[in-house]
Amino acid sequence: MSKKRHEELKKIIAKHDYNYYVLDRPEIEDYDYDKLYAELVELEKADKSLDLSDSPSQRVGGKPLDIFEKAPHRLPMLSLANSYSPEDIFDFDERVRKFLKTDKQIEYLCELKFDGLSMELIYENGQFTRALTRGDGTVGEDVTHNIKTIRSIPLKLGMKKPPSLLEVRGEVLIFKQDFAKLNETQQENGQQTFANPRNAAAGTVRQLDPRIAASRPLRFLGYALGATEGLTFTTQYEIEEYFAEHGIPTAINMDKELVAICKGPEEVVEYYHRVEKLRPSLPFDIDGIVIKVNSLHTQDDLGLVARSPRWATAAKFKPQQAETLIENIHVQVGRTGALTPVAIMKPVKVGGVTVTNATLHNQDEINRKDVRIGDTVIIQRAGDVIPEVVSVVMEKRPKNSKAFLIPSECPACGSPVVKVEGEVVTRCVNPLCIAMVKESLKHFVARRAMNIDKVGDRLIETLVDHKLLKSFSDFYRLKKEDILSLDRQGEKSAENVIKSIENSKKPGLGRFIFALGIRFVGEQTAKHLADHFGTIERFLQATDEDLLQVPEIGPKVLKTIRDWISNPILVQEVHDMLKLGVTISGPARAQEGSLSGKSFLITGTLPVKRDDAKDLIEKNGGKILGSVSAKLNYLVVGDDPGSKVEKAQSLGVTIISWEELQKLIG
Template identity: 75%
Template sequence: MSKKRHEELKKILSEHDYNYHVLDKPVITDFEYDQLYTELLKIEKTESGLDLSDSPSQRVGGAPLGAFEKVAHRLPMLSLANSYSPEDISEFDERVKKFLKTDKDIEYFAEPKFDGLSMELVYENGSLVRAITRGDGSVGEDVTQNIRTIKSIPLKLKTAKPPELLEVRGEVLMFKADFAKLNEVQQENGQQTFANPRNAAAGTVRQLDSKIASSRPLKFFAYALGAVSGVDFKSQADIGKYFESVGLPTAQAQKADAVRVCKDASDAIDYYHFIEKQRPQLPFDIDGIVIKANSLRVQDDLGLVARSPRWATAAKFKPEQSQTVVENIVVQVGRTGALTPVAIMKPVRVGGVTVTNATLHNQEEIDRKDIRVGDTVVIQRAGDVIPEIVEVILTKRPKHSEPFVIPSKCPACGTKVHKLEGEVVTRCTNPLCIAIVKEALKHFVARRAMNLDKIGDRLIETLVDEKLVTKFSDLYRLKKDDLLELDRQGDKSVENIIKSIETSKNTTLARLIFGLGIRFVGEQTAKHVADHFVTVDNFLKAGEEDLLQIPEIGPKVAKAILEWTSNPKLVKEVHDLISLGVKVQTPQRSTTGKLAGMSFLITGTLPVKRDDAKDFIEKNGGKILGSVSSKLNFLVVGDDPGSKVEKAQSLGVTIISWDDLQGMV
C-alpha cells in the first residue's frame, strides 16, 4: 500500500511542480503542497525498495563535487549565425531558396532567442540520466547534479511509452523577477551582485555545490533535439508539441503566442516585430528570435555550413538604452544595515518602461564607473528588469562636479558605519536604527517567514512612524483600538489584520528562525538549523561547536548566528514572542535519547533494512548525515562498505558495527 501511495504522491507532486514552475498556475496552496511532500518523505523514510529516481525529494542537491566531468555530445551542439536587422531574415530566406533551387515559399518555425545557458538533457527510457553544458559544441561538462534541482525539469517523462533515447536541448535561465530578488539577497549579504540573469544562471549551473544551485530559482525551456531513438518527428513544430506533451517546459507552454509557424519570410519578419513589442512583458529575458525551416526533411536537405546549420538563423534585437541625467544620489539602509547608494534620475523611457531610479550597489561600483550627481549617463535595464547605469558621458559632465562618497554615518540614525573585511558593502551596525527596524519587520511578516499576510510594507512604515511597533513582539501587542486610530483603517480591515496576527502564532521553528532575519540565514539554512536543534531553547543555547555540526553550516554562518543569539535584547525578543502566544511546532525527532547530539552515516549492508536502521538512530535522538566529513561522529559499517571507510579513517571518524550501535542504546 505504501509503495502504491508513493507512486501516487510522486505523480501528484510532479504535476503540481509543472503547474507552478512551468505554467505559473498553481492549483493548491504552499501549505497543501508541503503536507503532500511531508507524506512522501515519511514513506521514503519507512519503506524500502522504492523507486526514488524521479522523486521530488531528489531535487535538494548532493555532496559538493571536486570538478565537473567532461562529456562528449552524441551530436554537436551547433551555433547560429546572428544579425541585428529584420531585413536579414529576407536575405536568409533567399539563401535557403537558392540552395534548395526553388521559388516556392518556405515554411519557418520562429521562437524567442533565450538569453541563458545552453543545455542538453539526456533521457533514457524516459528517465533523466545526464545534463551536459554546450561547452565547445562537441564536449561539455556534466552538471546533472545541479540540473536535477530545477523543479521545472521532469525527472521522468510523462508518457506511458517513453523513447529509448531522447536528447533535449534548451536553455537554462532565470526569470526577471527572480533575478531581482536574488540580487537583493546578494546585496544584503555583502556579496557581489550579478550583472544580468544570464550571468546568474550560468554561475549557478557551474556551482560545484548543488545545494547552492537548489536554493536559486533556475528555469529551463526546451526547444531542440539532439540524438533520438524511438520517436519520429516531421517538423520543428511537432517537436515542440511533443516536448509539451511529455512534461518538458517550453516557451509556448508559458505563453501560447510565444512561438509561430510562419508561412513565409514576411510572416517571420512580422513575428520579429511582434516579439520585440512583447519583450518587456515577457517574464524571461530574450535578445532576439530564432528562425528555423519547419520541415525536418528540408533541414536535412539544407545541411550545415562550417559549424552552423543552413536551415536556421538568429535575428537579434538592438540593445535598449537611453540617456538621462543623475539628479541626486541617495543612500538607503536595508534589513541587515547594508547601505545602498541609489541614483535618482530624470525620468526616461527604457524598453517600454519609465525609469527614475538605478541602484549603484556600493562605493566600489560608483568609483569604477565614476558616477556623479549632474552626470549625463547611458542607462539600460539589466536583463530587461533592473535599471543599470552603463556609462557616464564625460563630455557632458558639469565643470564643478565632485566624486560621490558614501557618508561615514548612517543617513537614518547617525551611527558611524563600517565596512567589514572581505565585503564590498558598508553597513550601519545599530540594531535599533529605524531604517533597519522597518526592513527587518517587513521581512519578519513576509509570507515565507511568519506570514502576517495582512500587514504590508506601507502599514509597517506607518506602525513604526507612529511608534506602535519598534520590534517583532510589538506586532503581537497590537490592539484593535490602536489600529483604528490610523488613517485609512476601518473595522473590516482591522479585523483582518488582527486575524492574520493570531493565525501567524502557529508556526514552525524554521519559519521563526528565517523571520528573525539573521545574516546569511536564508529559508533553506533556517530549515537545516531547525531540523538540527528541534526546539527554540536548543537553538538559542547553541554554541559554535553545536552549529558547526550541521553539515550545511560553515564558520561564517555560525558566527552570524552566534552574534545574534549572544545579544540579550534579541534573545528576549524570542522569549517575548513565545509568551505572547507564538507556538512553535516541534519536529518529530527525539532530542533526549541516548544518541542525542551525535551524527551517524551508514555504509554497506546491515542485518536490518537501512531505513529501519535510520529510524532507530533518529528515534534515539541521533542525526543522519549525507556524507563523510569531519562533522561525522560515527560511521556504521556493514558488509561490502566501499570507500567511505577509508575516508572516515583518514578523518579520525569512529567506525562502529550495527551491534555496537545497538549497544550504545
C-alpha cells in the same frame, strides 16, 4: 510493499512538480505536498534497496564537485546568425529560397529567443542521465549535478516505451520575478547581487556546490532536438509538441501563442513586431526571436554554413538602453541596516518607463564600474524590470570628478558601520538606528502586511521625528489628536488615519508574521509558518525542531526566527499589540476549499477591496497569480478593467465577475 509505494510516490510527486513548476497550476496545498515528500524520504531511509535514480529526493543538491568534467556532444550544438532588423528577415527568406531554387512560400517555425544559458539534457531509456553546456559546440561541461536540482525537469520521462536515446536542447533561465527576489535575498545576506537574470542563471549552473543550485530558482525550457534513437519527426513544431506532451517544459506549455508557424517572411515580421510589444509582459527575458524552416527534410537539404545552420536565424530586438546623467549618489539604510548606494539620475525613458534612480548595490559594484557623481552613464532595465547602470561614458566625465566611497558612519544615526567578513554589504549595527526603525515601520503597514493604507511613508517619518511612533504597538496607541498636532493634517485625514489603523486590527496570521519583518521571512515563508503553527502563541513558543518541519525553513532562516522570538522586547511588542485590540485569525490559505487547485487574477474595481478579495480566494484554497498567462484559470473582472481582459480572451482564460466568483465559492 515499500517498493510499490515508493514507485507510486515518485510518480505522484513528479506530477505535482510538473503542475507547480511548469504549468503553475498546483492541484494540492504545500502542506499536503510536504507530507508526501516526507513519506518518500522516510521510505528511502528505511529501505536502502530502493531505486533513487529518478527520486525527487535527489534534487536537493549533493556534495560539492572539485571540477566539471568535459564530454563531447553526439551532434554539434550550433550557433545562430543574428540580425537586429526585421528587414533582414526578408533577406534570410530570399537566401533560403535561392539555395533551394524555389519560388514557393517557405513555412517557418517562429519562437522566442530566450536570454539564458544553452543546455543539452540527455535521456537514455527514459532516464535523465546527463546535462551538458554548449561549450565550444562540440564539447561541453558536464553540469548534471546542478541541472538535476531544477524541479521543472523530469528525471524520468512519463511514457510507457521511451526512446533509447533522446537529447533535449533548450535554455536554463531565471524568471524576472524570481530574479528580483533572488537579488533581494543576495542583498539581505550581504552577498554580491547579479546584473541580470542570464548572469544569475549562468553563474548558478557553474557552481561547484549543487546545494547552491538547488537553492536558486532555475527553470528550463526546451526547443530543439539533439541526437535521438527510435524517434522520427517531420517538422520542427512536432518536436516541441512531443516535448510538451511528455513532461519537458517548453514555451508551448506556457502559451501556445508564443510559438507560431508562419508562411512567408511577411508573417514572420508580423510575429517579430507582436513579440516585441509583448516582451515587457513576459515572465522571462528574451532578446529577439528565432526563425527556423519548419520542415526537417528541408532543413537537411539546406545544411550548414560554417558552424551555423542555413535553415535558421535569430532576429534580435534593439537593447532597451538610454544615456543619462548621475546628479547624486544617495546612501539608503534598510530595515536590516544594509547601506545601499542609489544613483539619482536625470529622468530618462527606458523601454517606455521613466527612470530616475538605479541601485548601485554596494561599494564593490561602484568600484567595478567606477561610477561617480556627475558621470554620464548608459542604463538599462535588468530583466526589463530593475534599472541598472551598465557603464560610464568616460569621455564625458567631468575633470574634477572624485571616486565615490560609502561613508564609514551610518548616514542616518552616525554610528560606525561594519562590513561583515564574507559579505559585500556594509551595515549599520545600531538596532535603534532611526532609519532602520522607520523602514521597519513602513514594512509593517505595507499592503501585503498589516495593510494600514492611510499611513504612508511620509507620515511615518513625521510621526517618528515627532517621537509619536517608535514601535509597532505605537500605531495602536495613536489618537486623532496626535495626528492633528502635525503640520498639514486636517480633521478628515486624521479620522481616516485612525480608522485605517483600527481596520488593521484583524490580520491573518501569515500577514501578521510577515509584518513583523523577521529577516529572511518573506510573504511565502510567513504563510508556511502560519499554516504550520495556526496561532501566534504557538509560533512564539516554537522550538528549533518545530521550525525545521516547516517548508523552506533551513538553518539560516531558523536562526533569524530563533533570534527574534528569543528577544523579550520583540515578543513583548506582540503581547502589547494583542492587549491593544489586535486579534489575529488563523491561516489565510485553506488546506482544502471550493477553489483548491485553481488560479485567479483580479482586474478592475470590485465591490470590496482588492486585498479582501485576494484573501477570500486564498481562504477557499485558490491561488493568486501576478499576470495573465495560459496558466491562469480565472480572471475576475470588476468595473473599468484594463488590458488584461483582452489578453485573457486571446488566451482562452475564463473571465468571471465578482458575483460569479462568489457562486464558485458557494
